[in-house]
Amino acid sequence: MKAWVPFAGVGVLAALAGTSLWLASIPAPPPQPKAEAVEAAPAAVMAAKFTDLDGNSRVLGQLSGKVIVVNFWATWCTPCLEEMPGFARLQARWESRGVRFVGLANDDPVKVKTFGEKLAINYPLWTGDAAVMDLSRRLGNRIGVLPHTVLIDGDGKVIESRIGVYAEDKLEARLAEILARGS
Amino acid sequence: MRRFLGFAFALACLAFPAMAASPDDPLEADQAFRPSVRLISETAGPPGRHGIDVEFQIADGYYLYRDRMRFEVLPATLPIGPPEFPRGLEIEDPFLGKSVIFRQKAKIHLPFTASSVKPGQYRVRITAQGCAENRLCYAPFVQELPLNIPPGYRTTDSLSRPLPPGLQR
Numbered sequence: 001m002k003a004w005v006p007f008a009g010v011g012v013l014a015a016l017a018g019t020s021l022w023l024a025s026i027p028a029p030p031p032q033p034k035a036e037a038v039e040a041a042p043a044a045v046m047a048a049k050f051t052d053l054d055g056n057s058r059v060l061g062q063l064s065g066k067v068i069v070v071n072f073w074a075t076w077c078t079p080c081l082e083e084m085p086g087f088a089r090l091q092a093r094w095e096s097r098g099v100r101f102v103g104l105a106n107d108d109p110v111k112v113k114t115f116g117e118k119l120a121i122n123y124p125l126w127t128g129d130a131a132v133m134d135l136s137r138r139l140g141n142r143i144g145v146l147p148h149t150v151l152i153d154g155d156g157k158v159i160e161s162r163i164g165v166y167a168e169d170k171l172e173a174r175l176a177e178i179l180a181r182g183s
Numbered sequence: 184m185r186r187f188l189g190f191a192f193a194l195a196c197l198a199f200p201a202m203a204a205s206p207d208d209p210l211e212a213d214q215a216f217r218p219s220v221r222l223i224s225e226t227a228g229p230p231g232r233h234g235i236d237v238e239f240q241i242a243d244g245y246y247l248y249r250d251r252m253r254f255e256v257l258p259a260t261l262p263i264g265p266p267e268f269p270r271g272l273e274i275e276d277p278f279l280g281k282s283v284i285f286r287q288k289a290k291i292h293l294p295f296t297a298s299s300v301k302p303g304q305y306r307v308r309i310t311a312q313g314c315a316e317n318r319l320c321y322a323p324f325v326q327e328l329p330l331n332i333p334p335g336y337r338t339t340d341s342l343s344r345p346l347p348p349g350l351q352r
Contacts, residue, residue, distance in 0.1 A: 005214075074320070074322070076251075076279065076320070077314075077319075077320040078276055078277075078278055078279060078314070078320070079317065079318060079319055079320060080320070081278045082278075090318050101332070106322075115278075133322050143210075143212065143321075144212070144321060144322045144324065145209055145319040145320065145321050145322070146319060146320050146321075146322060147319065163209070163317050163319060164209070164319045165318065165319070165325060178327070
């Protein structure tokens with residue numbers, strides 16, 4: 001073996017290790033679980049039926065907006081309750097630009113109403129039976145956790161599906177990006 | 184040459200962590216909360232104490248709510264008494280008030296009277312609900328475990344783990 005070969009090998013490995021350590025030193029973004037593939041067809045998403053807090057039947061297709069933020073939540077889910085006030089602030093800031101939030105829960109409507117008032121939620125909160133979590137699963141929430149937030153366009157096409165808390169600043173940046181490109 | 188290989192190995196070890204997979208994806212409920220059941224007979228438990236112990240192994244960073252657990256034995260020919268829970272940890276939730284949770288491990292005893300037991304194949308159906316700390320919560324989920332009560336069960340005890348998902352219910 002030529003004498004320089006081991007030194008070249010050491011050099012390459014040192015470069016690899018250095019790059020690795022440099023990459024490791026860059027602050028990582030907050031952990032964000034990934035949602036799985038979306039199975040629901042846009043038309044089925046827009047036609048899914050829920051009940052509003054006055055007992056009226058509702059479908060997502062009634063929410064005319066450029067972007068609809070569908071938030072699956074429950075009154076027993078503390079991370080959900082923590083993120084919802086941020087969604088209410090975003091609804092107030094982005095409503096004029098065509099963003100519509102809606103909360104969907106497979107939960108007791110009385111409890112939903114109580115928490116909605118307590119958290120000053122300014123967007124519709126709808127309830128439903130087990131079909132709520134079924135839709136959540138078909139929109140990428142394979143393991144059945146909450147919160148689950150799905151961004152869809154006005155035609156029901158899924159733009160993003162995310163499980164876990166969606167931080168207010170991150171969601172705001174995402175909405176700005178989506179609206180800037182005209183989705 | 185040997186010295187070179189040793190040095191290369193050390194450098195490779197340094198490089199490896201940056202390539203490791205992220206642990207941040209949430210676990211499936213059956214991975215985060217792993218129950219097993221054990222039949223408690225006179226030989227395995229205190230004298231006169233009969234029943235089923237359900238023991239949960241709970242992954243780091245996850246917890247189960249005590250008051251959202253439900254237990255059934257199927258078929259219902261084996262009546263069980265109210266579950267006996269360990270102490271647990273009391274937490275104050277800003278939204279939900281006080282709750283008792285279990286982290287790491289929890290053993291719940293489901294009592295029955297010996298005279299009510301008929302040998303046979305049973306299933307213990309558990310409904311539970313839990314969360315990953317500060318991140319997300321699981322919708323109520325059901326886990327089923329087989330339980331065999333053999334003839335003369337008082338001289339035996341058995342341990343079983345969840346049925347594969349396809350065999351549940």
